[in-house]
Amino acid sequence: MSTQMPVPYAESRPLPPYRALLAVDAKDFTGLPASQHGPVSQLIPELVDQALERAKLHELRDAKRFPASTGDGVVFGFDPSWLPYVLWPFLGVLDDTLGAYNRQSVGPRIRLRASIHVGPLPDAGDQGDGNGTARNDTHRLLDSRPVKAILAAASEQVTHLVSIISQRVYEDAVLGAYTGLHPDRCVEVPATVEGKAFSQRAWLYVPSPSGNLVRAGVEPREEFAEQTAESVHEERDTMAGAETHYSGNTQRVGGGAAVMGNVGRDFKYTGPSTSYRGTNQHWGGGDNVSGDKRIGESGDPR
Structure with a gap:
């Protein structure tokens, strides 16, 4: 039938x-x-x-x-x-x-x-x-x-x-x-x-989330998202030149460090200056940022 x-x-x-x-x-x-x-x-x-x-x-x-x-x-x-x-x-x-x-x-x-x-x-x-x-x-x-x-x-x-x-x-x-x-x-x-x-x-x-993920950023650029697993690692060095911006609870990352969930122990990020723009940024330790803050110069460890 x-x-x-x-x-x-x-x-x-x-x-x-x-x-x-x-x-x-x-x-x-x-x-x-x-x-x-x-x-x-x-x-x-x-x-x-x-x-x-x-x-x-x-x-x-x-x-x-x-x-x-x-x-x-x-x-x-x-x-x-x-x-x-x-x-x-x-x-x-x-x-x-x-x-x-x-x-x-x-x-x-x-x-x-x-x-x-x-x-x-x-x-x-x-x-x-x-x-x-x-x-x-x-x-x-x-x-x-x-x-x-x-x-x-x-x-x-x-x-x-x-x-x-x-x-x-x-x-x-x-x-x-x-x-x-x-x-x-x-x-x-x-x-x-x-x-x-x-x-x-x-x-x-x-x-x-791992340290590699923190370094790469949790929302990659379009070019980065199109890479295969092998080229993802090669792309990281070129991503270090962009700033990271925070606005409210949404993280949009062109490069640099972004943290999602719980990250244990310490991590160090060496790259360009990082800008935070928003309110009520809560961290388990370190800075609690409200308003705009710029940290360090290019190459400074955080």
Whole structure:
């Protein structure tokens, strides 16, 4: 029996239920030897399930909707009521789980990108469940330039996960204060995908930012975002000539240092003078800046 194709705008029909989506994939998967592709493909969903258990989300682990392997990752839908808990604590626990695995593993390091989105998707127990615009956008976010550039720039010893949150999820769960993830831990980015007609406002959250990430800046210039993992490291020296500006809670970084989340111990940045413009800049130690402040000259350590 042939499948009947709906005619757009010819009549009204029920809206599919809203489903949240989580998608993850591994960095540099295609660069692994062919013999490791299968084991890594099996390992990634196992690590995700371990993190769900450790985050006390056993019910969510057992209630996944239309789960699928993508070869270098996994995607599944779930009830949107779980979104606040996926944002916090799950993403942080997943980062910890990856870190623990990478420290004891003799195999390839597993470093992941994750995207979180929500939207109407068919979910009636049929073969085509989970397919729709929301699913497509989830994968576009996962492949977007900012999340790839940040994971490439960060230290593989410290930063094991970089996540990107859609605007809809950010507004509903984060700004709505339903999650433990504070808005100040997120950085707004323009999510674009090379070669695709896709452009959305989104938000990056890095559970464990590293010194490399601080140096590179959490919102790279467009040229920097277009670089591959190898050229990201070569680009850093040319980025040192730009100033860093702070305005309110939004950090826009052309070069220099930007801090997101908790950064332990001390770090030293050598580069051009740095300008702070804003109010209520809160730091765990050091300066609390209100108004404009300029620190040092080019080459001075901070």
